[in-house]
Every structure is written in structure tokens, then in C-alpha cells.
Amino acid sequence: MTEHDFAAWEREAALDRAVADDHEVADELRVLLQLAAPHLAAPADRMERVLARAALARRRRRRAALAAGLAVGLTAAVLAAAPALAPGPTGTVLSPAASGPALGAVPPAGSPTGSPTPSGTPTGSPEVSPSVSPEAASGGAEGGAPGDQSGDGTVPPPRPTRFGVLDGVILDVPSTWFDLTVLSTAGRPVSYGYLASQPLTGEAGCQIRNGVRPPVCLAAGGLLDNSALVSVQLIRDEKAAVEAAKRPVVFQDIEPAKDCLAQGGTRQLVAQQVIVPNRQAEVVELSACLRLPGQEILSTLQQVATSARLLGPATNSPISSAD
Amino acid sequence: MSEARPDFEEFVAARSPRLLRMAWLLTGDPYLAEDLLQTALAKVWPRWEQVAIDRPEAYVRRVLVNSHVSWWRRRWQGELPHDRLPEPPTVADPFDSVVTSQVVAAAVRALPARQRAVVVLRFFEDLSVEDTAEALGCTTGTVKSQTHRALQALRGKLPAKELLLDGGRRDGA
Numbered sequence: 411m412t413e414h415d416f417a418a419w420e421r422e423a424a425l426d427r428a429v430a431d432d433h434e435v436a437d438e439l440r441v442l443l444q445l446a447a448p449h450l451a452a453p454a455d456r457m458e459r460v461l462a463r464a465a466l467a468r469r470r471r472r473r474a475a476l477a478a479g480l481a482v483g484l485t486a487a488v489l490a491a492a493p494a495l496a497p498g499p500t501g502t503v504l505s506p507a508a509s510g511p512a513l514g515a516v517p518p519a520g521s522p523t524g525s526p527t528p529s530g531t532p533t534g535s536p537e538v539s540p541s542v543s544p545e546a547a548s549g550g551a552e553g554g555a556p557g558d559q560s561g562d563g564t565v566p567p568p569r570p571t572r573f574g575v576l577d578g579v580i581l582d583v584p585s586t587w588f589d590l591t592v593l594s595t596a597g598r599p600v601s602y603g604y605l606a607s608q609p610l611t612g613e614a615g616c617q618i619r620n621g622v623r624p625p626v627c628l629a630a631g632g633l634l635d636n637s638a639l640v641s642v643q644l645i646r647d648e649k650a651a652v653e654a655a656k657r658p659v660v661f662q663d664i665e666p667a668k669d670c671l672a673q674g675g676t677r678q679l680v681a682q683q684v685i686v687p688n689r690q691a692e693v694v695e696l697s698a699c700l701r702l703p704g705q706e707i708l709s710t711l712q713q714v715a716t717s718a719r720l721l722g723p724a725t726n727s728p729i730s731s732a733d
Numbered sequence: 734m735s736e737a738r739p740d741f742e743e744f745v746a747a748r749s750p751r752l753l754r755m756a757w758l759l760t761g762d763p764y765l766a767e768d769l770l771q772t773a774l775a776k777v778w779p780r781w782e783q784v785a786i787d788r789p790e791a792y793v794r795r796v797l798v799n800s801h802v803s804w805w806r807r808r809w810q811g812e813l814p815h816d817r818l819p820e821p822p823t824v825a826d827p828f829d830s831v832v833t834s835q836v837v838a839a840a841v842r843a844l845p846a847r848q849r850a851v852v853v854l855r856f857f858e859d860l861s862v863e864d865t866a867e868a869l870g871c872t873t874g875t876v877k878s879q880t881h882r883a884l885q886a887l888r889g890k891l892p893a894k895e896l897l898l899d900g901g902r903r904d905g906a
Contacts, residue, residue, distance in 0.1 A: 422874055432884040435891070436856060439884070442891055443857040446837035447754040450763050456749065456771065457742055463775035668804065671768050 466665055568713070570724035573603040576644045577687040579694050580724045581605070582717035584710055591727040592625040602626075603642035603727055605714065607707065608634055612730030619672070626730065632674035633701035638711060639673060640698045645682075651691030654682040659716050661698065661708070670699035677703060679711065683718040694718045741781050745774060748790055752797060758853045759801045761842040769804070773797040794858065795868045798850045805846035840890040848883040851876055 453459070568582035571589050581603075583589055588610045594601040602625070604610060609629040616627040633639060645651075661679035670678045679698045684691055696715050700707065749770065756766035756773075773796040777784055784792045841849055847869075854865045855876070862880075866873045 422877075426877070432881060435884045435888050436880075438891060439852065439887065440856045440859070442837045443758060443841070443853070446834040447758050447857065448763075448834075449750065450753050450757060450766065452749055452753065453767065456767075457745055460745070460771050460774040460778060463771060464778040467775060468779070666768075668765055668768055671764050672762065 463665055466663070568717070570717075570722060571605075571727050572724035573642060573727050575601040575729075576603055576642060576694065577685070577692065578720060579603075579642075579644070579685060580717075580719050580722055581642065581714050583714060589727045590626055591729045593729060598625060600643055605638075605640040605642065607637045607639075610639075614730075624669075628673065633699065635702045636704050636707055638698050638700045638703065638707055639670075639675070640696055640711070640714070643695050643697075645693040645695055646690075647693065648691050651684050651693050654693045655684045655691070657682070659683050659718075661696075661711055661715065666699065673699055674701050675699035676701050679708075681711075681715040683715060685718065685720055687720055740785060741778060744785075744789060744793075748793070749774075752790075752793060755794070755853055755857060756797060756801070758838065758841055758857055759798070759846075759849060761838055769797060769801055772800050776800070791864070791868065794854070795870075798854065798868060799870070802846045802850060836890075836892050840887055843890075844883050844886055848879050848886070851879040852883045852887075855880055 566585040569585045569587075570580050571583045572578055572580045573591055575591055575593060583605055584607070586607070588606050588608070590604045590610050590612060592598075592602045592604065592613070604626050606628060611627050611629045613623055613625050615629070616624045628639060659681055661681040664678050664680050666675050666678040677700045679700065681696050681698075683694045683696075685694055686692070696711075696718075698711050752773075753766055753770050756769040757763060760766045760769055773793055776796050777789075777793050781789075841852060844852060850869060851865060854860045854868055855862070860868065862873050862876050866876045869876065
């Protein structure tokens with residue numbers, strides 16, 4: 411036996427002794443785990459969900475393989491076109507040629523022809539509160555679906571909302587919805603904007619989950635039926651922007667993430683819009699977590715995604731500090 | 734959508750309850766547990782023909798544990814191990830078996846993902862050191878050391894098992 415073998419043998423023997431000493435705790439733990447683990451009910455459609463996930467993964471792999479094989483010339487062409495579409499420092503939205511029609515599209519309320527607005531430091535109210543009108547709040551508190559009609563049967567116009575920390579991107583948010591900006595911190599390196607069709611609460615009002623307090627949560631504790639929680643983030647990656655520019659701005663189904671499922675979400679959709687704030691293309695990504703969505707909320711989401719722009723009058727989204 | 738093979742469906746129907754309990758011990762959350770189980774099953778489904786030949790449950794268990802460790806690494810839930818138990822439940826009645834079971838689950842959840850996986854495989858699934866090492870793709874020495882560390886961490890944090898066993902019999906029934 412070499413010296414090395416002997417050292418390994420000695421280590422192993424020491425471990426065996428240590429494990430033997432733990433015998434009592436181990437026996438106790440064996441019983442406790444069996445007693446503690448609950449017998450959870452299985453969803454009736456588990457098999458369908460598993461097969462849907464497997465099919466989605468297969469499609470994603472195929473798409474990735476296809477994307478990897480795309481001609482470099484197309485990338486170069488889009489890159490070459492980007493500066494031409496960004497005439498000034500105030501920026502513009504790079505509309506893809508194949509941009510798909512919005513579902514039941516309505517023109518955005520905020521005109522992009524307005525005077526340029528600063529896209530630097532946000533000037534929103536510092537308190538953690540959804541920026542919503544009182545009449546909207548009363549409707550939203552019930553978790554009503556987006557696009558709720560006012561008493562006279564007319565749909566209120568959307569509310570242009572600026573996310574200052576996301577390079578000032580403006581989205582037309584239904585007036586009954588809620589919005590909040592969450593700034594990046596040392597632990598959360600990315601700033602997010604949030605939109606929801608039901609009341610939102612900032613970090614201070616959220617319950618600790620798995621030892622961590624989430625930056626934002628739904629006041630009702632989870633998504634209500636036919637409701638949406640949308641996160642908006644900026645991807646400052648020109649390569650990603652070039653890829654996104656090739657695709658139409660339409661929501662795509664993805665596998666619901668853990669945090670979406672934890673909110674009671676049943677479906678997750680992602681859409682990307684390209685903006686060019688400072689001669690450099692960036693991607694605005696909207697990720698929507700939905701619970702049993704109807705056609706109306708899907709149309710509304712599509713309108714929100716296609717409304718992404720940099721110019722025009724808008725209300726600043728309130729900021730939730732991480733304190 | 735792909736059609737399920739009957740033997741896969743049978744496997745899911747028969748083995749899911751046990752696997753779901755295991756996933757719950759790993760995640761501590763019923764929704765995440767279901768999600769973890771579905772993730773593992775969806776990963777296994779395309780390879781089912783090969784998997785079904787030899788110990789399919791061991792393979793699914795391995796995928797499940799590794800998926801959980803992978804989630805944990807990516808901090809999808811911002812989950813962090815703590816010395817102290819997170820959200821310690823208020824033990825209003827020490828004989829309440831439900832609360833005691835929460836204490837057990839919280840103590841296990843406070844372990845780092847790898848140690849948690851070792852504990853669940855060794856003491857819930859009753860796997861040998863060798864089988865646990867195979868499931869986790871590590872050496873038996875690593876399993877032993879992780880087991881020792883986990884048990885050291887759990888020592889003193891676990892309630893007496895009599896509290897769970899006798900929880901429903903405290904009135905002398």
C-alpha cells in the first residue's frame with residue numbers, strides 16, 4: 411500500500427467512524443422524514459403537462475439548432491441597419507420587418523411624435539405604491555381582468571408609463587393595471603419593471619419565501635384567474651437585439667418558471683421588442699405570467715408589448731427601493 | 734404533442750406519489766415539488782425506451798435530484814442555506830404533529846442542496862452509500878462526508894419522533 415493509498419484509507423476509516431457515531435440521529439431522521447413528508451395530491455393532467463413540457467423542450471432544441479445555422483449575412487445586414495434607424499441620442503424603436511400584427515390592436519395612446527423626454531434617472535415617486543388612479547384602483551383591487559370597461563361601456567385609454575431605469579422605455583399600460591419599478595441591488599444585479607392586472611406590493615409588503623423576501627409580490631397572495639403579472643427587463647446585448655429584430659413582436663409560450671408557478675401561474679409568455687436608445691440596440695423583454703388567461707388579456711398583453719417606445723409623454727413608474 | 738407510452742404512464746401513475754414526496758423534501762414547497770417532478774419526468778420521457786430497461790426509478794430519482802441541485806445553483810428562488818431555520822413555525826402546542834412535521838421539513842430545507850439531497854436519498858429513500866453516490870454522480874467518500882455534515886447540522890434541531898407518532902394520541906386515546 412502506497413502512502414497515498416494509506417492516507418485515503420485512513421480518511422475513509424475516519425468517515426466510517428464519524429458516520430457510525432451519527433447512527434442514532436440517522437435512525438431518528440429516517441423515521442421523521444417518513445412521517446414529515448406529506449402525501450400531496452396529484453394534478454389530474456400531470457401526464458399531459460409532462461408531455462407538453464417534453465414537446466416544448468424538443469421544439470426549443472430544434473429552434474436553437476435552426477438559429478445557430480442562420481446565415482451571418484443576415485446578422486450583418488441588421489447590424490448595418492441599426493445605426494441608420496437611430497438618428498439621434500434620444501433613440502428609437504427598431505421595428506422588425508416581420509413584425510406581427512397585434513391581436514385586436516389599438517393605436518397606443520402616447521404619441522411617439524411628442525417632445526423627447528429624458529431617459530436617465532427616474533423621477534417617479536419613491537414610495538412603494540402602484541401608480542394607478544383611484545378609480546382604477548377600486549377595479550384592480552378586485553383583481554378584474556384588464557381592459558375593464560368604465561360605467562358607460564367605453565374602454566379607458568391606456569396609460570403611457572415610463573421605466574426610467576430601463577433606459578426610459580415607455581409602455582402603454584391599461585389604466586386599470588398596476589406598475590412598479592424595482593431597482594437593482596448587490597444581490598439582484600438587474601433592475602426590473604413590473605406590470606400587473608391586480609394590485610402589486612413592493613418588497614416591504616412581501617412575505618419571506620425560502621428565507622428570501624421577493625422584490626415584488628401580488629397583494630392577493632397570488633394570481634387570480636384571468637390575471638397577469640409581467641416583468642419588464644432590458645437586455646443590453648447587441649447580439650440578442652439582432653436576433654430579436656429578426657422575430658416579430660409576438661408573445662411566445664415558454665415553460666412556466668418556478669416563480670410563475672409559485673404565484674399560481676398556469677402559462678408564461680415572453681415577447682421581445684428592440685429599442686435603440688443610444689446608437690446601440692437593446693432588447694426590452696416582457697415576461698408575462700398568467701393564470702387561466704382569456705383572449706382579452708392576451709390581446710392586451712400584445713398591445714403592451716408592441717407599444718414599447720422611447721419617446722412621448724408618460725408617467726414615471728414608481729420605484730420600490732430595496733431597503 | 735407526443736403520445737405517452739403505456740408503460741411510461743403506468744410508471745408515472747405508480748411511482749409519482751413517492752417521487753413527489755421526495756421532491757417536497759427537497760424543495761419544501763408543494764408547487765415547486767410538482768414542478769420539479771414534472772421537469773424530471775419530461776427530461777426522462779424522450780429517453781424512456783433506454784431508461785425503462787434498467788431501474789427506471791433510480792434514473793428518474795437521479796434526474797430529479799440533479800435538477801434540484803441545478804435549480805439551487807441558479808438560485809431561481811433566491812434560496813440560501815442558513816444556520817438558523819428560516820421562518821421557524823410557532824410551536825403553540827408541542828404535541829401538534831403537523832407543526833412538528835414542519836420543524837423537520839424546515840430543518841432539512843436549511844441544509845445546502847447537496848447535503849439535503851444526500852439526506853433525502855439516504856434516509857427517506859433508504860439508499861445505500863453506494864447507490865446514493867451513483868445517483869449524485871460522486872464518490873462514496875463524498876456521500877459519507879456530506880451525510881456526516883448534514884447529521885451534525887441537524888443534531889439538536891430535530892424534534893423527538895414520538896411527537897409525530899403520538900401527535901394524534903395526546904388525549905390518551
